[in-house]
Amino acid sequence: MSAHQRRNLVMMANQIAIAFDGQRGDAVGQTVAHIKAFWPRRMREDILRHLSTGGEGLTPTAKAAVARLAPTPRT
Numbered sequence: 590m591s592a593h594q595r596r597n598l599v600m601m602a603n604q605i606a607i608a609f610d611g612q613r614g615d616a617v618g619q620t621v622a623h624i625k626a627f628w629p630r631r632m633r634e635d636i637l638r639h640l641s642t643g644g645e646g647l648t649p650t651a652k653a654a655v656a657r658l659a660p661t662p663r664t
Contacts, residue, residue, distance in 0.1 A: 598636045610650050616650050621657045
């Protein structure tokens with residue numbers, strides 16, 4: 590993923606999170622639901638990869654939402 594693509598993903602995740610921060614309810618959960626519903630798998634994988642390197646630029650809500658996107662290990 591290029592730096593430009595990474596900046597765009599961070600910007601979009603932040604915009605979603607900020608929109609839900611201003612509403613009632615669980616902003617993190619709503620951000621997760623939005624990303625799952627509207628972002629293709631590749632975009633979700635890219636933002637997870639960005640988070641794994643520190644998630645620079647993500648707001649606290651966006652960072653928490655992206656962390657929830659990570660697949661849970663199967664036992």
